[in-house]
Each structure stands twice: as structure tokens, then as C-alpha cells.
Amino acid sequence: MTASATKIGNSLARNELPPHLDENLLTPRFYTTEFDKAAKTNLDIARKDFEAMFKEMEADYNLKHFDRKASLERLNELSPEDKAVYESYLVRSVVSEFSGFLLFKEISNRFKRSDRPELGQFFQFLARDEARHAGFLGRALKEEGINIDLPNLPKKRAATFFPLSWVLYSLYLSEKIGYWRYILINRHLNANPDKICAPLFDFFEPWCQDENRHGDCINLMMRCWPGMTKGFRGKMLSRFFLWTVFLTHTLTVCERGDFYKLLGIDPVLFDEEVIAQTNNTSRNAFPWVYNFDDGQFLKLRLEILKTFKEWREGTGMSKPIKFTKFVLLMLKQFALPMEKTKAVRYG
Ligand SMILES: [Fe+2]
Numbered sequence: 001m002t003a004s005a006t007k008i009g010n011s012l013a014r015n016e017l018p019p020h021l022d023e024n025l026l027t028p029r030f031y032t033t034e035f036d037k038a039a040k041t042n043l044d045i046a047r048k049d050f051e052a053m054f055k056e057m058e059a060d061y062n063l064k065h066f067d068r069k070a071s072l073e074r075l076n077e078l079s080p081e082d083k084a085v086y087e088s089y090l091v092r093s094v095v096s097e098f099s100g101f102l103l104f105k106e107i108s109n110r111f112k113r114s115d116r117p118e119l120g121q122f123f124q125f126l127a128r129d130e131a132r133h134a135g136f137l138g139r140a141l142k143e144e145g146i147n148i149d150l151p152n153l154p155k156k157r158a159a160t161f162f163p164l165s166w167v168l169y170s171l172y173l174s175e176k177i178g179y180w181r182y183i184l185i186n187r188h189l190n191a192n193p194d195k196i197c198a199p200l201f202d203f204f205e206p207w208c209q210d211e212n213r214h215g216d217c218i219n220l221m222m223r224c225w226p227g228m229t230k231g232f233r234g235k236m237l238s239r240f241f242l243w244t245v246f247l248t249h250t251l252t253v254c255e256r257g258d259f260y261k262l263l264g265i266d267p268v269l270f271d272e273e274v275i276a277q278t279n280n281t282s283r284n285a286f287p288w289v290y291n292f293d294d295g296q297f298l299k300l301r302l303e304i305l306k307t308f309k310e311w312r313e314g315t316g317m318s319k320p321i322k323f324t325k326f327v328l329l330m331l332k333q334f335a336l337p338m339e340k341t342k343a344v345r346y347g
């Protein structure tokens with residue numbers, strides 16, 4: 001049992017999680033990369049754009065948004081099941097925001113140590129935002145009586161190494177998919193205010209703009225490394241990361257759909273909208289994106305989901321046949337046609 005979370009003021013012993021929050025939820029992945037290579041980033045390639053983006057981050061538009069005094073107390077009484085769903089969402093979110101903070105902080109420190117103060121400060125801005133997001137979610141959890149000791153989380157798992165190009169492609173996507181997730185939830189709740197069960201959701205609009213800006217910052221870093229988005233390598237990196245991130249999103253959202261249902265959102269439609277919008281947004285950064293026009297990608301996604309469920313539940317054909325079908329469908333989706341984008345590139 002973890003030493004990182006405690007249920008405050010009830011019968012649970014110290015250092016114990018409520019039963020519905022298992023250990024895995026609190027085990028974020030942390031990444032390490034080619035920091036020495038990153039320190040050689042040639043900013044001169046995109047100097048003007050960098051300065052504009054730096055100013056935008058420096059302006060700190062959300063300085064006052066995450067009001068420390070705002071009440072985050074839940075508005076509606078929820079059934080024990082719904083309460084568990086809400087708390088589990090908060091825990092997953094706080095862990096992902098905090099792992100973003102740690103990565104940006106580490107990149108910032110490495111840049112500063114390598115005598116790249118501008119880049120160090122740039123990533124410090126990103127770390128600042130993620131720390132705020134994590135702190136805000138931590139406060140919402142406290143209102144639920146759950147205290148998560150964030151600084152102790154990184155001690156739980158060794159960092160995974162990713163080459164710089166992988167880190168930038170996956171960071172870009174995680175920021176932009178985060179943007180689309182927050183904004184779509186926000187739009188839905190604006191249209192259905194009776195589904196707002198906590199004031200936390202009122203903060204999503206400016207919050208998602210932070211994630212949008214972070215994605216733009218990472219896009220700028222990618223432009224400073226033109227080799228990453230060129231030729232066969234650029235196409236394979238685009239294909240691999242778009243496909244992996246979308247598949248993970250589909251399986252996670254649709255398998256853990258309870259949170260979306262709590263807000264009155266259809267998880268399958270939500271997932272579809274998020275990945276279609278993220279694929280479209282990625283035209284601004286990636287040299288290739290999937291072509292969704294013929295509907296094949298989304299159609300295969302439903303077949304993958306159905307086969308995954310049948311395989312996991314042991315229904316239909318035998319498990320090995322189901323698993324083989326699942327793998328073949330994934331490969332078919334991975335290999336679908338892509339289209340070249342007009343993303344701005346230098347060099
Ligand atoms: Fe964030």
C-alpha cells in the first residue's frame with residue numbers, strides 16, 4: 001500500500017487508499033531523454049516565433065485564474081459508485097498533471113545547467129502551469145477527504161528513457177489531446193449545467209488554453225529540429241505517435257466510461273470527437289496525419305474496441321482467435337493511408 005495518499009479523518013488507517021483507488025492509479029510514468037542533445041537546440045531557426053511564444057508564456061494569462069480561495073467543494077451529493085468514479089478521475093488527472101510538471105521542470109533545469117537560460121525559462125513557464133493544475137486538482141481531492149503526497153510519487157517507478165524526437169512528438173500530442181478533452185467537457189457542461197457536479201469544471205475553459213499553448217511551445221521545439229519532421233522518419237514518427245495515442249485514448253475512455261456517463265457524455269462519441277479534432281490540429285506540427293475522410297480509421301476503431309471487449313470478457317470465439325483478430329485489426333488501422341500536411345517547417 002502506498003505511503004503517498006491518506007484518507008483524512010475517517011476509519012481508514014493512515015497511508016491507506018480508499019478501496020476504489022488502487023495503487024496503479026498512483027503510479028505515473030516519468031520520462032528521461034537526451035538532455036545533452038536537447039541543449040543543442042538551434043533556436044535561431046525559429047527566433048522570431050520563439051520570442052513571440054516566450055512573451056505569450058511570460059504574460060501568464062492564467063495567473064489569477066486558479067484562485068486558491070475558490071471553493072472546490074462538490075455541489076451534488078453522489079451515490080457511492082459515482083463518488084468513486086469522480087475521485088478516480090481526480091486522481092488520474094492529478095497524477096498526469098504532476099508528471100507533466102516533473103518532466104518540464106527537469107528539462108528546464110537541464111537547459112539552465114547547459115547555459116541555455118532562455119530555454120530554461122521557457123520550460124519553467126510550462127512547469128509553472130502544470131504545477132498549478134496539479135495543485136488545483138489536489139485541492140479538489142482534499143475536499144473529497146483524500147490527500148495525495150505528490151512529491152513522493154516519483155520515487156515509485158524508475159524513469160523511462162525516450163529519444164528527444166519521441167518525447168517531442170508524444171508531448172505535442174498529449175498537450176493537444178488534453179486541450180480537446182478539457183474544451184469538449186467544458187462545452188458539454190455549458191450546454192448541460194445540471195450535470196455540473198463540482199465547481200472544478202467551471203475552471204476548464206482557461207485551463208485548456210494553457211494546454212493549447214503548451215502544445216504550441218512543443219511545436220516550436222520540433223521546428224528547431226527540422227530532421228525530425230522530414231522524409232520517411234517524419235512519416236513514421238507521425239504515424240506511430242498518432243496511432244498509439246489514439247488507440248490508448250479509445251481503450252481508456254471507452255473502458256472507463258463511467259466518468260463521462262456521470263457528466264451525461266457518451267464516451268464513444270466523446271472519444272471519436274477528441275481523436276478527430278486532435279488529428280486535425282496535428283496538421284500544424286506533424287508532416288503527416290491520418291486521413292479521416294473515408295471514415296475507415298474511426299470504423300476500425302469501433303471494431304478494435306468490440307474485439308478487445310470480447311477478448312477480455314472471454315465471449316464469442318476462443319481467446320487466442322480473438323487476440324489474433326485484435327492484433328490484425330490494430331495493424332490494419334496503423335497502416336491506413338495518411339496525408340501530407342502543410343505544417344510550417346524551417347531548414
Ligand atoms: Fe496541465
Ligand SMILES: [Fe+2]
Binds near residue numbers: 211
Ligand atoms: Fe500541459
